[in-house]
Structures are given as C-alpha cells and as structure tokens.
Amino acid sequence: MNNKNAIKGGEFIVKETFPAEVFIPEEFDEEARMIAQTCQDFLDTEVIPNIDRLDAHEEGLMPNILKKAGELGLLGISIPEEYEGFGQNFTTSMLVADTLGAGYAFSVAYSADTGIGTLPIMYYGNEEQKQKYLPNLASGEYLGAYCLTEPGAGSDANSGKTKAVLNEAGTHYILNGSKMWITNGGFADILTVFAKIDEDRILSAFIVERNFPGITFNAEENKMGIKGSSTVQIFFNDCEVPVENLLGNRGDGFRIALNILNLGRIKLGANVIGASKTAINQSVQYANERKQFRTLISNFPAVKYKLAQQVIKAFANETAVYRMSKNVDDAVNRNIANGMDKGTANVEAQREFVIEAALIKVFGSEMLDYIVDEGVQIHGGMGYSAETLIERGYRDSRINRIFEGTNEINRNVTGDTLIKKGLKGEIPLFEEAAKIADYLGKFPENPQFKGDYFEDISIIVKNFKAVFLLLVDAAHKKFGKKLSREQEIIFNFADIIMEAYVSESLYLRINRLQEIKGEEAGKIYKDMLNVYLFDSSNIIYKQGLEAIYSFIDEADQEKYINALRCLSKVKSVNVKEARRRIADKLIEDNKFQF
Numbered sequence: 001m002n003n004k005n006a007i008k009g010g011e012f013i014v015k016e017t018f019p020a021e022v023f024i025p026e027e028f029d030e031e032a033r034m035i036a037q038t039c040q041d042f043l044d045t046e047v048i049p050n051i052d053r054l055d056a057h058e059e060g061l062m063p064n065i066l067k068k069a070g071e072l073g074l075l076g077i078s079i080p081e082e083y084e085g086f087g088q089n090f091t092t093s094m095l096v097a098d099t100l101g102a103g104y105a106f107s108v109a110y111s112a113d114t115g116i117g118t119l120p121i122m123y124y125g126n127e128e129q130k131q132k133y134l135p136n137l138a139s140g141e142y143l144g145a146y147c148l149t150e151p152g153a154g155s156d157a158n159s160g161k162t163k164a165v166l167n168e169a170g171t172h173y174i175l176n177g178s179k180m181w182i183t184n185g186g187f188a189d190i191l192t193v194f195a196k197i198d199e200d201r202i203l204s205a206f207i208v209e210r211n212f213p214g215i216t217f218n219a220e221e222n223k224m225g226i227k228g229s230s231t232v233q234i235f236f237n238d239c240e241v242p243v244e245n246l247l248g249n250r251g252d253g254f255r256i257a258l259n260i261l262n263l264g265r266i267k268l269g270a271n272v273i274g275a276s277k278t279a280i281n282q283s284v285q286y287a288n289e290r291k292q293f294r295t296l297i298s299n300f301p302a303v304k305y306k307l308a309q310q311v312i313k314a315f316a317n318e319t320a321v322y323r324m325s326k327n328v329d330d331a332v333n334r335n336i337a338n339g340m341d342k343g344t345a346n347v348e349a350q351r352e353f354v355i356e357a358a359l360i361k362v363f364g365s366e367m368l369d370y371i372v373d374e375g376v377q378i379h380g381g382m383g384y385s386a387e388t389l390i391e392r393g394y395r396d397s398r399i400n401r402i403f404e405g406t407n408e409i410n411r412n413v414t415g416d417t418l419i420k421k422g423l424k425g426e427i428p429l430f431e432e433a434a435k436i437a438d439y440l441g442k443f444p445e446n447p448q449f450k451g452d453y454f455e456d457i458s459i460i461v462k463n464f465k466a467v468f469l470l471l472v473d474a475a476h477k478k479f480g481k482k483l484s485r486e487q488e489i490i491f492n493f494a495d496i497i498m499e500a501y502v503s504e505s506l507y508l509r510i511n512r513l514q515e516i517k518g519e520e521a522g523k524i525y526k527d528m529l530n531v532y533l534f535d536s537s538n539i540i541y542k543q544g545l546e547a548i549y550s551f552i553d554e555a556d557q558e559k560y561i562n563a564l565r566c567l568s569k570v571k572s573v574n575v576k577e578a579r580r581r582i583a584d585k586l587i588e589d590n591k592f593q594f
C-alpha cells in the first residue's frame with residue numbers, strides 16, 4: 001500500500017475502503033505463522049497443564065512461566081532488536097496476543113508484562129533507561145507492571161493523590177500514596193508509577209524498582225476470575241526514586257498513561273480472539289459428545305443457533321482487529337517516512353487510531369462475554385461446574401469490560417473523539433454529514449440496490465455510516481459543544497459507529513476471501529456476512545430510533561425515522577438457514593476452522 005494514502009484514524013466513517021486495501025489474517029506469512037505456533041506450543045505445554053495450579057496461586061509459578069516465555073523470546077516480540085528484543089511489527093505482535101489470549105489468567109499476566117508493563121519505558125524512556133531496563137524485560141529477567149489506578153481514582157485516572165516530592169539533595173523523588181488493582185504487582189520487578197510532583201495538576205511517570213526502599217505490597221485480591229493473575233494494592237511510604245527514573249518530562253504522565261492504555265485496548269481486542277475460539281471449540285466439542293433425547297445436542301437447532309452466532313461474532317471481531325492492526329503498521333511506516341524516530345512513530349500511530357482501539361475493545365469484550373455465556377449454556381449443568389474450562393472462561397471473560405478503561409469510558413471515547421475530530425477539521429465529518437442531511441425527506445423506502453452482491457453490500461455499509469452522519473449533524477445543531485454531556489446519545493452513536501466499522505471490515509475480508517477461496521468455498525462466508533449485517537441493521541435501527549426519540553423535535557421525527565428505515569435496511573435473507581449452514585460446518589469440523 002502507498003503509505004502516503006494510508007487511512008487516518010476515524011476516517012473510515014467518511015471514506016470508502018476497498019477490499020484490496022485491507023489486511024486479512026489469511027495473509028500472514030510463514031514467519032508470523034511460526035511465531036504463532038511457538039505461542040500455541042507454549043500454551044499447550046507450559047500454561048494449560050498448569051492452569052489449576054496457577055489459579056490456586058502456587059508460589060512462584062506465574063513468574064516462572066513468564067520467565068520461560070522470556071527464554072523463548074516471547075516477552076520481547078515488540079522490543080527493538082537493539083535492546084535484545086525481536087522487533088516484530090505491530091500486526092505480528094497482535095497475532096501473538098491473539099494466540100496467547102487463549103491462556104486464561106496467564107494471558108492477562110503476559111499482556112500486562114509485555115504491554116502496559118514494558119511499553120512505557122520502550123516508548124518514553126531515554127536512551128539510558130532503555131539500555132538499563134529493556135533487555136532485561138525482553139529476557140524475563142525483569143517482569144513489569146503498570147500502576148495508575150488508586151482507591152479514589154479509577155476511570156478519572158488523573159485525579160490520583162500519589163505524590164512525588166524532590167528531596168533536599170535533589171537526588172531522589174520521595175513517593176507517597178497507594179495504587180490499587182495492580183496486575184503482576186505480586187512479583188513485578190519494574191513498576192511504572194504515576195504520581196503528581198508537588199502541587200502539579202497533571203501526573204508524571206516514574207520507573208520504580210521493586211526493591212527501592214519504602215514500598216509495601218498487600219496480599220493478593222480474591223477475584224471473580226483470572227484468579228491465577230496477581231492483583232495487589234501497593235503502598236509507597238517515603239519511597240525513594242532516583243531522579244534519573246522520571247519517565248519523559250515532568251507532567252508527561254497523563255499523556256503516557258492514556259497512550260499506553262490505548263495500546264492496551266487494541267491488544268485486548270487481539271487477546272479475546274484466542275479466548276473466543278477456545279470457548280467455541282469447547283462448546284462444539286461438548287455438543288458433539290452430549291446426548292439428550294437419544295441424539296447429540298449439536299443436532300438441535302437451538303444449539304446450532306448459538307454455535308453459529310458464536311462463530312459469526314468471533315470471526316467479525318478477528319476481522320476488525322487485523323484490519324486496524326495493519327492500519328497502525330501503515331501509519332507507523334508513514335510516520336517514519338515523515339522523519340519521526342521509531343518510538344514516536346509507533347506512539348503517534350497508535351494514538352491516531354484511538355477511536356478504532358476503543359470500539360474494538362468494547363466489541364471484543366462484549367463478543368467474548370456472549371460466547372462464553374452461550375458456551376456455558378451449551379454445557380448445561382456441566383457449564384456451571386468448576387471442572388469444565390468453559391466455567392473458567394466465563395469468569396475470566398468478565399474483567400475485559402472493566403479494565404483498560406471500562407466499556408462506558410470506551411463508548412464515550414468512540415463517539416466523542418470522532419465528533420471532536422470532525423469539529424477540529426481532522427476529518428470532513430460535518431461536511432459529509434451535511435450532504436446526507438440535505439437528503440432528509442427524500443429518502444426512498446428501500447435503498448437503491450444494483451443487483452451485484454458485493455456492490456449492494458457496500459451500499460448497505462455506506463448507509464450504516466450515513467445513519468451516524470445524519471444524526472450527528474442534527475445532534476450537533478441541537479446541542480453544539482454541550483453534545484458530549486448527552487452521554488446516552490453519544491452511546492447510541494458509539495454503537496452505530498462500532499457496527500458500521502465491524503460490518504465494513506467483515507464485508508472487505510469476505511470479498512477478499514471470495515477471490516482467494518473461490519465461489520463455492522466462499523458461500524459460508526457470505527452466510528456469515530448476511531447474518532451479521534442483519535443483526536447489525538437491527539442494532540443500528542434501535543440505536544438510531546432511541547437517538548431520534550431523545551432529541552429530534554416531534555414534528556421532524558417522521559422524516560428522520562423514514563431515513564433511518566431506509567439507511568438501516570438490508571436485503572431479505574433466510575438467517576435461519578444461513579446460521580444452520582455455519583453451525584453444520586463447525587459441527588462437522590468439530591473446531592473453529594473458518
């Protein structure tokens with residue numbers, strides 16, 4: 001792809017993307033596949049056989065397994081080669097997160113260590129800090145953690161009270177305060193700690209070593225799920241941090257925290273891919289063994305419905321995640337070509353895709369919750385037994401909607417940031433919105449389809465985006481700058497934007513798959529696309545209607561509802577039969593093989 005034309009963050013809502021422009025996971029090369037296989041082997045030999053011992057918090061087991069991952073190079077996937085890492089691109093690092101995402105609590109420990117635990121130093125450290133810490137983080141000699149949340153400061157992260165004061169000699173910052181819910185806190189050697197210097201309003205960031213004087217650690221939290229991961233509260237009582245351990249400049253901490261969280265969100269989207277496929281495999285394998293009424297339960301249409309929905313949602317999530325991953329890589333390359341150093345190029349690229357990261361975090365976490373929930377249901381009573389892995393998967397999934405920014409915060413980020421980008425003129429949001437609004441009162445009852453399958457799907461996707469554009473134009477006229485206070489409407493928008501993005505991603509991949517696999521093998525993917533778009537159109541209709549009823553003047557509502565009906569419409573399709581075909585393939589393969 002010509003990097004000059006690489007799509008900008010959020011631009012998808014106003015710009016048509018063509019199938020040839022997107023990356024699909026079928027395009028991973030041999031090297032990436034080998035890395036993924038190494039991850040899978042590691043899970044099969046080191047993690048899954050130890051899963052009960054991990055969840056029982058056997059002393060030293062999690063750090064030992066992480067260190068073994070380090071010996072294999074799995075902790076240094078993203079770390080540049082000059083710091084003894086693997087220096088892989090972003091998309092490959094996502095494939096690693098995807099594969100290891102099937103590792104239950106290990107996956108959380110791994111992500112915290114290699115993501116939020118390592119990347120602050122990698123992206124914001126000075127040369128000395130990088131030389132000192134990165135090779136040891138890559139090898140697993142050091143394990144990392146990220147300390148932002150406090151008892152009184154969660155979603156409002158900048159409101160933390162942990163304080164840093166320079167000592168009289170000017171050699172050390174003296175840290176006082178406490179941090180809560182710190183993943184890997186029970187054993188991490190290197191902590192990125194966010195605190196305010198003196199009376200600053202904005203956070204700064206510090207690299208804190210575990211053995212610095214003045215740190216104490218609470219016992220492990222007793223959690224609902226991801227029990228094997230370490231989560232502790234940490235206290236800083238006159239903790240002495242050398243001045244050279246300030247990360248970035250004074251006051252950079254909040255920016256660092258947000259940018260790193262943004263990356264964590266993208267990675268979470270990848271983590272849930274592996275977890276979702278595992279839960280689907282468990283579901284179908286159980287359904288293919290369990291008999292009731294003298295037949296396998298996989299023969300019941302109600303079970304097939306669940307299996308098909310699981311497959312479609314997982315496939316859609318995977319599609320959106322890899323589409324965005326490659327967009328990030330393209331933006332990194334574009335930034336480097338424009339003269340940025342590698343670290344800044346990466347940070348800026350990830351920051352650019354803040355909207356996509358937020359919506360993928362929401363979509364992925366809710367997708368996995370759906371899949372494990374139906375997985376438990378397919379297992380019946382056995383799904384409620386701690387003897388089954390699906391029970392663990394169900395409990396472990398729930399955290400994804402809470403950390404890396406709750407889904408409420410991320411829905412806000414999705415809707416609000418897109419509107420702000422439009423207002424700043426970074427994307428022609430309101431110009432495109434005005435064009436759609438001009439059409440109000442003139443929308444036909446049905447979209448004007450052309451008769452070609454993919455061309456018509458591209459019209460549907462464009463129309464989904466137009467629902468948002470039409471309503472954002474009206475909302476902006478009504479509320480102006482106060483729109484961001486109308487959180488319910490922002491959430492309606494976020495869901496429409498999310499569905500439009502995922503629908504488009506799915507259409508683009510399936511169009512490509514048709515070419516790669518041919519008409520016959522491609523049919524099952526068209527089934528997925530048809531069902532997904534059908535479900536999506538209903539979500540968009542409901543969200544749109546809610547928005548219309550909440551702020552459009554009554555006299556104008558009918559015009560908007562007519563437009564919404566047209567723009568959210570899909571072609572009629574027998575979703576029952578389509579779902580059955582998808583489930584039948586899964587049942588026959590006895591595993592997710594799409």
Ligand SMILES: Cc1cc2nc3c(=O)[nH]c(=O)nc-3n(C[C@H](O)[C@H](O)[C@H](O)COP(=O)(O)OP(=O)(O)OC[C@H]3O[C@@H](n4cnc5c(N)ncnc54)[C@H](O)[C@@H]3O)c2cc1C
Binds near residue numbers: 112181231407
């Ligand atoms: C197992 C686990 C591991 C974690 N690991 C780490 C870690 O390694 N490092 C770290 O720093 N933190 C970590 N966290 C903390 C996590 O990031 C926070 O729990 C999360 O950000 C939410 O903060 P909170 O719990 O204080 O909830 P609150 O912020 O109090 O939110 C409570 C509710 O209010 C809603 N809400 C809050 N603000 C708004 C708003 N503006 N608009 C709409 N709704 C809002 C939330 O969505 C939520 O539903 C972890 C948490 C857990 C449970």
